[in-house]
Amino acid sequence: MTGRAEDDPRALMFQARAKQRRTGGEDPEGATALYRRVIALVPQSAEAELRLSEALVESGDLDGAVAPATKATELDPRSAEAWVHLGTLQYIRGRSTESVRPECRTALQTANRLVPGDAEILLYLAQVCQDLDDRAGALKAWLKLGRIHPGGTYGEKPLAALAWERAATLATDLNEYEAKREAVMALCRGNHPEARHLRMLEELARDQVEKGYLGHAEDSFLLLAQNVPGEPGIWENIARIQIQTEHFDEALKSLQTAESLKPSPRLTYFKAISYMNLGHLQEAESFWREYFSVPEPTDDKEMQQNASFCFGVCMLLEGRPADLLLLVDSWPDVEAQGDLQALKTQALIQTQDWKAARGCLKNGMERFPKQTLFSHAIRTIPAEKLQESLWSRTEARQVLAQLDLESMAGLWAEFRQWNKCLDLVIKARQASKLRSADLLLLHANALDQLNRFQEATQVYREAQKLKPDDAMVQNNLGYLLLEKGGDIKEAIRLIEASLKQDPKNGSTLDSWGWALFKQGKAKEAEEALRKAVDLRPYNPDIRKHLGEVLLKQGNKEEALAQWERALAYAFPERKELEERTRKLRVELAREQQHTGDENDPSRSDDEGEDEGDD
Numbered sequence: 001m002t003g004r005a006e007d008d009p010r011a012l013m014f015q016a017r018a019k020q021r022r023t024g025g026e027d028p029e030g031a032t033a034l035y036r037r038v039i040a041l042v043p044q045s046a047e048a049e050l051r052l053s054e055a056l057v058e059s060g061d062l063d064g065a066v067a068p069a070t071k072a073t074e075l076d077p078r079s080a081e082a083w084v085h086l087g088t089l090q091y092i093r094g095r096s097t098e099s100v101r102p103e104c105r106t107a108l109q110t111a112n113r114l115v116p117g118d119a120e121i122l123l124y125l126a127q128v129c130q131d132l133d134d135r136a137g138a139l140k141a142w143l144k145l146g147r148i149h150p151g152g153t154y155g156e157k158p159l160a161a162l163a164w165e166r167a168a169t170l171a172t173d174l175n176e177y178e179a180k181r182e183a184v185m186a187l188c189r190g191n192h193p194e195a196r197h198l199r200m201l202e203e204l205a206r207d208q209v210e211k212g213y214l215g216h217a218e219d220s221f222l223l224l225a226q227n228v229p230g231e232p233g234i235w236e237n238i239a240r241i242q243i244q245t246e247h248f249d250e251a252l253k254s255l256q257t258a259e260s261l262k263p264s265p266r267l268t269y270f271k272a273i274s275y276m277n278l279g280h281l282q283e284a285e286s287f288w289r290e291y292f293s294v295p296e297p298t299d300d301k302e303m304q305q306n307a308s309f310c311f312g313v314c315m316l317l318e319g320r321p322a323d324l325l326l327l328v329d330s331w332p333d334v335e336a337q338g339d340l341q342a343l344k345t346q347a348l349i350q351t352q353d354w355k356a357a358r359g360c361l362k363n364g365m366e367r368f369p370k371q372t373l374f375s376h377a378i379r380t381i382p383a384e385k386l387q388e389s390l391w392s393r394t395e396a397r398q399v400l401a402q403l404d405l406e407s408m409a410g411l412w413a414e415f416r417q418w419n420k421c422l423d424l425v426i427k428a429r430q431a432s433k434l435r436s437a438d439l440l441l442l443h444a445n446a447l448d449q450l451n452r453f454q455e456a457t458q459v460y461r462e463a464q465k466l467k468p469d470d471a472m473v474q475n476n477l478g479y480l481l482l483e484k485g486g487d488i489k490e491a492i493r494l495i496e497a498s499l500k501q502d503p504k505n506g507s508t509l510d511s512w513g514w515a516l517f518k519q520g521k522a523k524e525a526e527e528a529l530r531k532a533v534d535l536r537p538y539n540p541d542i543r544k545h546l547g548e549v550l551l552k553q554g555n556k557e558e559a560l561a562q563w564e565r566a567l568a569y570a571f572p573e574r575k576e577l578e579e580r581t582r583k584l585r586v587e588l589a590r591e592q593q594h595t596g597d598e599n600d601p602s603r604s605d606d607e608g609e610d611e612g613d614d
Helices: 009-019 028-041 046-058 062-075 080-094 098-114 119-131 135-147 159-174 177-189 195-211 214-227 232-244 248-261 265-277 281-292 301-317 321-330 338-350 354-367 372-380 393-414 418-431 437-449 453-466 471-483 488-501 506-518 522-535 540-552 556-566 574-595 605-613
Strands: none
Touching: 009 028, 009 046, 028 046, 046 062, 046 080, 062 080, 080 098, 080 119, 098 119, 098 135, 119 135, 119 159, 135 159, 135 177, 159 177, 177 195, 177 214, 177 556, 195 214, 195 232, 214 232, 232 248, 232 265, 248 265, 265 281, 265 301, 281 301, 301 321, 301 338, 301 393, 321 338, 338 354, 338 372, 338 393, 354 372, 354 393, 372 393, 393 418, 393 437, 418 437, 437 453, 437 471, 453 471, 471 488, 471 506, 488 506, 506 522, 506 540, 522 540, 540 556, 540 574, 556 574
């Protein structure tokens, strides 16, 4: 390099820049000539190649601008500006030339990795992917664009709304549930969402209920209620989900809101159900009476039958069997309903009408062999015991009373009143020396629900002695030992024995995978839990465990995906997992910003660290 200005690359660059339109000049052709002189002097100058391409674009020579733009990225593959320019250039050319679009997509993808927050690049990338029928790539780009909350409009529509709309449409076409949910929820979180967006949200919520994604469904209906506060049906749907997920206090609040808008017998029904599950039987009875005070409370026959059963259970649990008999006899078609026949049998036992109770029991066993009470009687009472001539009076009463005690314990369990259930289980066990595996499992479950794990373990051991090869007993005891600090070797033996009997049981595979993880065998645990997920895809506990195993192996992205799928459902530890998921999502975002795309050869670790600091 000499001291003459015409041979000084820096001076030539300044002169050329001054001629470009982007810097206020009016001579892009002159700038082109100067940049070519710089390149002749400094052949490896990425800056000169980039500026030459810009000047050619300003001159209208789009095709000629491609070669220097490409050269700039080759000379400096870490230059975000060079990749953005090349991607934009190819996008403009690709609007009219289809053959250019694959190269355009590649350039835009690289530019996006280098400047992930550039809304224009994401918009171009999404459109090019759609032009190429790369719907998965387009969906990814639209989602990224929506997540950065871009300002401005495209056409007459806000750019953010456009991104989420396109993402929702593509996600629906591709059956990408998580993406669809994210897009629809985003469209409806803004101020004054459009009516069609709210219809999309309602469709999403109903689909979530149908698929069992109750945690997500509640979120969707709550968002819908915020935007349509005067619709009682939305609050009823929220309450029904809360009942299904055992959030009965919240359900009562939602029902109260719905009732303030428009009372109905259906709301009364759900209030009664909620109060029963909370153990407030007198309040529940008052609502059952209100429900049945309407001649035809609903055209839903299944709901009416369930209401009859629950009202009858309420009376039994309140200790009023005589009143239950009067009530049941006043209802039509009682003889055709196995559940009501079972309640009537129990009421006759409790009022000590032994002969009528025995007849009602025999009739029910013949007509409704699958109903819980009658099925239990078929399994536990020998046929000869029901022959009146062979059945002693004392023994008859003892057998019937025992049946009633065990059934009452089951009814308390059905409505989550575990202390009452436990009291009756203990009475039933004291009343008979015979040991029933069903009763022992109910006993252990009640203790487990009350966090009395050591006692639950002891009862499971009793059940194990009674039925040493019972797969359910083996799995339940093994998992309890695994979770509550018992002998891990024994837990593993029990779960393995259960799995050998039923190798396609998703719950047992979950236990086995968790046992392997506890032993430090993460890879084997992952394999078992993936099989469990295939068998029981809607079980949140399995996905929680799989996420934990994947996280242990450093697979954070898939761990996050599994946890997010678990959160679609409702379960006791959902809020805790929500918080862990939020933290993992933030951690992943920081890592991606810090390191960039590990598969991108144009990035170095040093550059990733610099961008992370920025």
